Amino acid sequence: MHRPPTPGLGFAAELDALRPGLAEPYAAALPGAGAAVLSRLWRALAHEPLPWVTHRAREHEGLTLRLADGRRLQGPPADPYTTADHVTEVRLDGRPYAGPAALMTALGVPHGAAFAAELADSVASLALSRAAQPSGDVRVRGRLPVPGWEWEQRVVDGHPYHPNCRSRPGFTVAEQLAYGPEHRPLVELRYVAVDASAVTGEWPGWLREGGRVLIPVHPWQAEHVLGVPVLPGPAAHPLMSLRTLALAGGPAAEQAGVHVKTALSTRLTSSVRDISVASIVMAAPVSAFMEKAAAYTDGLLDITRTLGAVTTGSPDLAAMVRESPDAYAGTGERVVPVAALPGTGLPRSAAWLADFARLTLRAGLRLLDLGVALEAHGQNLLVVLSPSGAPLRLVYRDLSDIRVSPVRLARHGIPAPEPAARIITDDVTALRRKLFGSLVAGTLGATAGSTAALRTALGTAVRDLPDTADLAALLEDPLPVKALTLMRLSPGTPGDQWTALPNPLAGPRA
The missing domain is CATH 3.30.310 (TATA-Binding Protein)
Known part of the structure; x- marks a missing residue:
């Protein structure tokens, strides 16, 4: 061999x-x-x-x-x-x-x-x-973690379907141990102080100092990329995405638990991520728009609000500040990223999977009919669990890769957010790919863990969903999913590439 x-x-x-x-x-x-x-x-x-x-x-x-x-x-x-x-x-x-x-x-x-x-x-x-x-x-035994970052750090294996599930090129062993969330470090962020007149975007007061704006940067980014003077910043817990961290606290009450998305730029799975100027400009209006859109789910889903987004015009020096998903937990409830569900140790029976599928599909299809396609993969989508572990509601974070259809929104008398050209499309295929590829072929598939379990969960859940053209496509068509390996082997081809997986509902249903 x-x-x-x-x-x-x-x-x-x-x-x-x-x-x-x-x-x-x-x-x-x-x-x-x-x-x-x-x-x-x-x-x-x-x-x-x-x-x-x-x-x-x-x-x-x-x-x-x-x-x-x-x-x-x-x-x-x-x-x-x-x-x-x-x-x-x-x-x-x-x-x-x-x-x-x-x-x-x-x-x-x-x-x-x-x-x-x-x-x-x-x-x-x-x-x-x-x-x-x-x-x-x-797995969790006895005390259940309260802060969401503890759940996130229990995701050891990374992406459930990508061969580059833990690829971290450019990171030494010492840097992986120091910054990888599964190693449970406490990361000391840095600040770059910039004249307020030199930045674009809205920014909270506790990240301002006189006439300067304090932009949080990741220490890896400060050492390997920026080459500018930095100041000591707050301690933070790294989350699944590595470049987003939950602040451990600070002198301002607003800091506790807030999530900071840094411009750490390195290839983790499929692509090199950054924070574009366009995403900074559209951050506040899209956040406000999605707060209103989430209300149409009748309490099934909340959006973590963007509290600030700023850039100097460079993708290397930008940051976003968001609410912690923990803000949406009631007494005794836990907010858990879907990717972290296997690490909770909580039972997930066939009935639980069906309830979870029903909840996610109802919210996702409702928003899709409205004109919003979520990229609801296991990192962006979180579930609010009852004290017994039952799925109650959903929380969604990171709005940079959603898709919005002005035509669909107009049917409901809702204007599309502006400026947001990068996320606007009326292409039905693109909208369905965005939701079905992330939620059904990704999140629900990985949570179920097999075609048979996914078929059972979906077959039970779809009986209770409103009959729409999007649901018909979900029931009848092959499931779209990003062709992650093809994308890595096609460096000259920009954007996402897709394949179609067998639809589990094509077989016998529960």
Whole structure:
């Protein structure tokens, strides 16, 4: 068997020098991390429209891919909604590969070498994340965390479907341990002081000092990108997105628990993120618009308000301040990011999944009919749980990637937000892709963990939903989902690329 190379001896050596007590757990975690990344990669190979895969066929209780050069790639069945680390090897023309980076190198496809390096980094980072967890069962027992950042830091494995689930290029081992949310650090933010006349956007008073605006920046960003003088800033807990942090407190009461989105710019999964000038300009009007739009869900969903957004005209020096989702929890309730649900230790039965699917679809389809398509993936969407763990309501955060349809809004007598050209579209396909790809194929699929469980949950939930053209499309059409691996192998193609997954409701329903 072609065994995966140790993903960078430099990584292991740095870990041994920095945290020798983690070296053995890290080595033990490597095979499982490799299987996790390989499982995600195999899902992509099986379902994405990769130009060098010409045919797919089920054979001998597995799946065979025919490549454009005549080679055959064989592996186990590929359930598009599974979250299990079930693929330990695949065979390329009979030769077994257990390492995703080695497999991608052997495939020899365009841009595959760079992607292989990212896969190796994802395996190494995931092994480190798993190795650094507390011993024993890390799920919540006894005391339930109250602040939402504790839930977020229990998301160890990253994106449930992306092979780059833990890829952090440019981060040393020391920086991963210092800044990765799953390592539970307390991060000391920095401030860049800018003359108030030199910025665009609205900004809270507690981030002003005389005639200057204080822009929070991530310490990694301050060290590697900015090259400007910085001031000490507040301590904060990193959240799932790494560049967004929950303030641990401060001299101003308004600071406690507030979320700060920094302009930390590095590739984590599919793309390099930044905070564009356009997103700063539209932040306040879109936030106000979405507060009003959320009212149409009859209390099913709340929006975390944008409290401030500012830029100097550069994507490297910008920041946003948002409400904490915890503000929407009642007595005894918890607000949990959907991606963190597996780490709660709370029971999630078939009935729970059906209730959760009903809640999310009712809110999402109501807003879609209104003219708003949410990007409701497991990081942006949070669920308010009762003391017993029942899903009660939803909270949505980060409005930069929603889509808004002026035509649909006009049917309800609602004007579209201005200025917001980047998020405006009346394309029905684009609107449905945005919601269905993130919520159904992503959030609900990952929460259910398999086609069978997703089929049962959806089949029960859709019976109680209003009959609309969007619901009919959800019931009848293949499910759109971003082709995440194709996007990484197509660096010259801007924007999102898509594939269609089998609709679980095409099979027998519960």
